[in-house]
Amino acid sequence: MSLYSKRGVSAQKEEVHKATEKLDKGLYPFAFCKIYPDFLTGDSQWVNLMHADGAGTKSILAYLYWKETGDLSVWKGIAQDAIVMNLDDLLCVGIHDNLLFSSTIDRNKKLVPGEILETVINGSQEIFDELKKFGVNIQYLGGETADVGDVVRTIAVNGTMAARWPKDKLVTNEKIQAGDVIVGFASYGQTRYEDAYNSGIGSNGLTSARHDMLNKFYAKQYPESFEPGLSDEVVYIGPYKMTDPVPGNQPGLPADLNIGKLLLSPTRTYAPLLKALIGEHFDAIHGLIHCSGGGQTKCMKYLPGDFRIIKDNLFEAPVIFQLIQKASGSDLREMYQVFNMGHRLEVFTTPEKAEAMIEVGRQLGIEGKIVGRVEKAPAKELILDVNGEKIYFK
Numbered sequence: 001m002s003l004y005s006k007r008g009v010s011a012q013k014e015e016v017h018k019a020t021e022k023l024d025k026g027l028y029p030f031a032f033c034k035i036y037p038d039f040l041t042g043d044s045q046w047v048n049l050m051h052a053d054g055a056g057t058k059s060i061l062a063y064l065y066w067k068e069t070g071d072l073s074v075w076k077g078i079a080q081d082a083i084v085m086n087l088d089d090l091l092c093v094g095i096h097d098n099l100l101f102s103s104t105i106d107r108n109k110k111l112v113p114g115e116i117l118e119t120v121i122n123g124s125q126e127i128f129d130e131l132k133k134f135g136v137n138i139q140y141l142g143g144e145t146a147d148v149g150d151v152v153r154t155i156a157v158n159g160t161m162a163a164r165w166p167k168d169k170l171v172t173n174e175k176i177q178a179g180d181v182i183v184g185f186a187s188y189g190q191t192r193y194e195d196a197y198n199s200g201i202g203s204n205g206l207t208s209a210r211h212d213m214l215n216k217f218y219a220k221q222y223p224e225s226f227e228p229g230l231s232d233e234v235v236y237i238g239p240y241k242m243t244d245p246v247p248g249n250q251p252g253l254p255a256d257l258n259i260g261k262l263l264l265s266p267t268r269t270y271a272p273l274l275k276a277l278i279g280e281h282f283d284a285i286h287g288l289i290h291c292s293g294g295g296q297t298k299c300m301k302y303l304p305g306d307f308r309i310i311k312d313n314l315f316e317a318p319v320i321f322q323l324i325q326k327a328s329g330s331d332l333r334e335m336y337q338v339f340n341m342g343h344r345l346e347v348f349t350t351p352e353k354a355e356a357m358i359e360v361g362r363q364l365g366i367e368g369k370i371v372g373r374v375e376k377a378p379a380k381e382l383i384l385d386v387n388g389e390k391i392y393f394k
Contacts, residue, residue, distance in 0.1 A: 030174055030304040031171070031172040032092035032093050036048050046164055047166075047170065054085060054104075054158030054203075055082045056081075058206045059157050061242075064242060065261075069242070069260075076120070079123035080267060083128075086101070088344075094165070094170045094288075095165050097275070098164075101139070102141045102143040103121070103157070104146075106148045107152065108153060131269070169278075171287065171288050175287065176305075176348045178375055180350065181349060181373050182373060183358060184369060185270060185361050187268055188200030189365070193365075197254055202292065205339045208338055211236055212328035215238055243259070243260060246262055259323075268344065273360065273361055277360055281353060281360075284353040285349060288348070307377055307381075312383075314343075314371050314372075315369070321339055324339070
């Protein structure tokens with residue numbers, strides 16, 4: 001059993017999928033988000049979507065960093081995580097404007113004061129104001145903020161995003177075909193619209209990252225930060241404290257970057273990029289995948305037929321993932337199932353259009369490259385080639 005499973009979580013969320021397998025798949029079963037007819041107006045040429053997600057256990061990292069340093073600014077990053085995990089999923093069906101967002105924040109009032117709520121809520125509005133500069137308009141409708149210390153140990157930050165969208169501007173993944181290439185866009189570095197280096201960590205796999213990177217000090221000092229029923233052998237078993245500098249001479253990283261900030265890099269949104277790609281290259285976009293839960297295996301769930309996906313030109317794993325793997329001793333298979341490992345957005349397109357899309361990313365400071373391709377196959381299959389080691393998924 002993997003460390004991830006021993007901590008009571010699952011990268012593939014098998015039990016969740018089983019619980020929801022009988023639900024209606026919507027109008028387009030291979031689309032990245034569930035799409036329904038426009039019940040609001042009854043217009044057959046429009047659809048409705050609603051999506052719910054959140055920052056997950058990353059909020060615990062923010063709690064630990066805030067307790068240790070007093071730095072409130074990390075909570076704006078948690079607000080961004082909750083927004084982007086909704087927004088970038090909707091972007092992957094083509095929706096890039098005129099969205100509604102409502103937040104849900106549950107906290108233990110004894111441990112999480114009002115100034116944190118203010119930072120999360122005000123930070124959310126600041127993020128929407130920043131996105132508006134790129135033509136991505138999101139209306140913040142407020143939401144629910146509850147003091148439920150009997151339910152949550154620290155704080156949970158989640159949200160719901162909704163939209164009404166024309167059918168003829170959807171990306172449903174039904175156009176994915178043999179011969180397509182997969183353009184991956186980096187999750188790390190610093191874009192034109194980010195004000196600091198982004199490690200690429202996103203908002204998935206943070207239970208693993210937290211316990212594998214941070215040391216027993218946190219178990220003793222902050223017992224509210226983990227499930228007390230877990231075995232001691234999987235709780236905070238790493239070598240680092242939050243304020244430790246990043247080890248080694250890492251090229252491209254700010255000299256003052258510490259472990260906590262590396263783990264807490266806000267989830268990058270690809271909204272400015274996809275706004276441009278959809279506007280300029282809509283007809284050439286055959287499919288869009290957000291490599292979130294499930295990491296580099298996410299694409300298998302949305303293939304519209306029996307195809308073999310071969311990813312043999314992946315990004316070199318960013319520093320954060322190298323540190324996590326070294327600390328945890330996880331094999332490549334587990335790492336690539338849990339984390340994005342360097343790119344969180346995939347565009348399925350023709351070989352002829354790939355370079356033009358990569359150039360759009362380049363203009364925004366986002367590295368892109370062809371990471372793989374699509375082949376016809378007897379059954380769905382994924383092959384990851386990581387420095388000559390082939391990892392197979394069926």
